[in-house]
Amino acid sequence: xxxxxxxxxxxxxxxxxxxxxxxxxxxxxxxxxxxxxxxxxxxxxxxxxxxxxxxxxxxxxxxxxxxxxxxxxxxxxxxxxxxxxxxxxxxxxxxxxxxxxxxxxxxxxxxxxxxxxxxxxxxxxxxxxxxxxxxxxxxxxxxxxxxxxxxxxxxxxxxxxxxxxxxxxxxxxxxxxxxxxxxxxxxxxxxxxxxxxxxxxxxxxxxxxxxxxxxxxxxxxxxxxxxxxxxxxxxxxxxxxxxxxxxxxxxxxxxxxxxxxxxxxxxxxxxxxxxxxxxxxxxxxxxxxxxxxxxxxxxxxxxxxxxxxxxxxxxxxxxxxxxxxxxxxxxxxxxxxxxxxxxxxxxxxxxxxxxxxxxxxxxxxxxxxxxxxxxxxxxxxxxxxxxxxxxxxxxxxxxxxxxxxxxxxxxxxxxxxxxxxxxxxxxxxxxxxxxxxxxxxxxxxxxxxxxxxxxxxxxxxxxxxxxxxxxxxxxxxxxxxxxxxxxxxxxxxxxxxxxxxxxxxxxxx
Numbered sequence: 001x002x003x004x005x006x007x008x009x010x011x012x013x014x015x016x017x018x019x020x021x022x023x024x025x026x027x028x029x030x031x032x033x034x035x036x037x038x039x040x041x042x043x044x045x046x047x048x049x050x051x052x053x054x055x056x057x058x059x060x061x062x063x064x065x066x067x068x069x070x071x072x073x074x075x076x077x078x079x080x081x082x083x084x085x086x087x088x089x090x091x092x093x094x095x096x097x098x099x100x101x102x103x104x105x106x107x108x109x110x111x112x113x114x115x116x117x118x119x120x121x122x123x124x125x126x127x128x129x130x131x132x133x134x135x136x137x138x139x140x141x142x143x144x145x146x147x148x149x150x151x152x153x154x155x156x157x158x159x160x161x162x163x164x165x166x167x168x169x170x171x172x173x174x175x176x177x178x179x180x181x182x183x184x185x186x187x188x189x190x191x192x193x194x195x196x197x198x199x200x201x202x203x204x205x206x207x208x209x210x211x212x213x214x215x216x217x218x219x220x221x222x223x224x225x226x227x228x229x230x231x232x233x234x235x236x237x238x239x240x241x242x243x244x245x246x247x248x249x250x251x252x253x254x255x256x257x258x259x260x261x262x263x264x265x266x267x268x269x270x271x272x273x274x275x276x277x278x279x280x281x282x283x284x285x286x287x288x289x290x291x292x293x294x295x296x297x298x299x300x301x302x303x304x305x306x307x308x309x310x311x312x313x314x315x316x317x318x319x320x321x322x323x324x325x326x327x328x329x330x331x332x333x334x335x336x337x338x339x340x341x342x343x344x345x346x347x348x349x350x351x352x353x354x355x356x357x358x359x360x361x362x363x364x365x366x367x368x369x370x371x372x373x374x375x376x377x378x379x380x381x382x383x384x385x386x387x388x389x390x391x392x393x394x395x396x397x398x399x400x401x402x403x404x405x406x407x408x409x410x411x412x413x414x415x416x417x418x419x420x421x422x423x424x425x426x427x428x429x430x431x432x433x434x435x436x437x438x439x440x441x442x443x444x445x446x447x448x449x450x451x452x453x454x455x456x457x458x459x460x461x462x463x464x465x466x467x468x469x470x471x472x473x474x475x476x477x478x479x480x481x482x483x484x485x486x487x488x489x490x491x492x493x494x495x496x497x498x499x500x501x502x503x504x505x506x507x508x509x
Contacts, residue, residue, distance in 0.1 A: 019047070032098075032117070041097075042098055076109055077106060116132055121313065161173060206285065208293075210245040214298075246301065283305040287306040307377060448464075
């Protein structure tokens with residue numbers, strides 16, 4: 001007879017099956033007890049084979065006593081458990097429920113070893129150094145972002161936080177809020193969350209590497225990267241700059257309806273924003289030397305962030321529409337929530353999927369994809385225009401219609417569109433008059449102005465590693481394009497960003 005595990009627990013419950021109780025090798029099942037206690041709980045069923053056949057236990061009462069006593073002597077601290085007997089067609093089995101622990105890590109002690117285990121997918125594996133640190137934090141009731149940092153609050157500036165706070169909430173950021181927001185703790189120490197929000201964040205692993213590759217794969221050689229940038233500083237500014245990078249390296253198509261023009265972006269901005277925001281909020285900052293990567297190809301956008309699912313499950317084995325959010329960095333999550341950049345309780349993956357569902361009628365529609373392992377989380381967003389551009393037309397609702405490129409890309413004439421093989425490998429910027437170097441420079445200038453509107457061209461040049469003459473050219477070009485303006489004189493005036501695509505970012509989301 002086969003054993004229906006779902007009749008005892010929910011479909012998504014974590015469990016292990018054991019044909020018998022291993023008296024001589026208790027580690028074979030104690031590692032799962034440790035992993036369940038260190039994670040989200042789970043249970044073991046004894047007396048059922050791997051193929052779900054009920055074989056029963058010869059002496060279930062003795063086995064249960066051994067299980068209980070062994071857990072007491074070989075696990076430290078002792079997790080909360082519950083033993084339950086079941087009899088099916090004369091065969092006795094044991095259900096061992098292990099509840100999620102509050103005093104992590106729970107160690108297995110035996111064979112001259114002291115090991116903590118965690119659950120990865122359907123396996124119980126030894127916790128590595130990073131996972132062990134996370135368990136220690138969990139057991140102490142702390143998270144990485146709430147810990148005191150190694151940096152001094154008085155050495156940091158928070159102009160980006162203040163600026164966005166005012167734009168979003170229409171009130172100034174009061175100094176008393178540094179404590180209430182968790183930027184400094186009750187002793188006045190700058191927390192890791194505060195260090196991540198500082199204009200010049202000193203936490204190196206908080207950086208984001210953005211690259212637009214030429215083609216469908218990452219290849220060696222600098223010539224294969226069409227555009228690249230390394231983002232650092234305040235994580236709020238990084239979100240803004242990362243979304244701008246994707247937008248600058250994307251394009252839009254459109255088709256005519258009877259009374260309006262319908263646009264089709266390469267990637268829905270709501271999906272892009274949610275994906276990057278979630279990467280910043282939920283990434284594991286304990287992983288030193290591992291940053292967020294945003295890689296754009298002709299057909300897709302890939303976002304990698306350090307840190308798998310907190311409970312060890314694999315997202316590719318779950319329904320992303322139903323996965324509850326677990327906040328690895330709750331202070332950061334609260335900051336983004338207060339500023340209206342994301343919801344406190346998760347529906348991030350659902351929002352990403354819903355943003356794409358608007359375009360489900362397209363023949364080339366591909367839903368976003370999510371994959372994870374013990375230390376990584378990957379999101380793939382598919383280019384809505386990629387297959388359409390090869391086909392040569394957009395087909396909304398299954399009905400062919402006239403399609404044109406955005407007029408901003410004037411250098412791409414109709415005859416170029418016909419060259420499909422070449423077109424598939426070409427990259428179109430929204431404003432073709434801006435060269436790669438100028439786009440990079442303008443990105444840096446925007447960031448410097450956001451941090452200090454009174455900054456001089458000479459100071460910009462020093463920060464950007466360029467000559468003052470070159471920076472002056474860039475500033476003049478931005479002013480002529482209506483992207484920035486200078487208010488007041490050269491000595492006492494200040495810069496103002498009027499680029500709606502940049503400054504309107506937080507208003508659109």
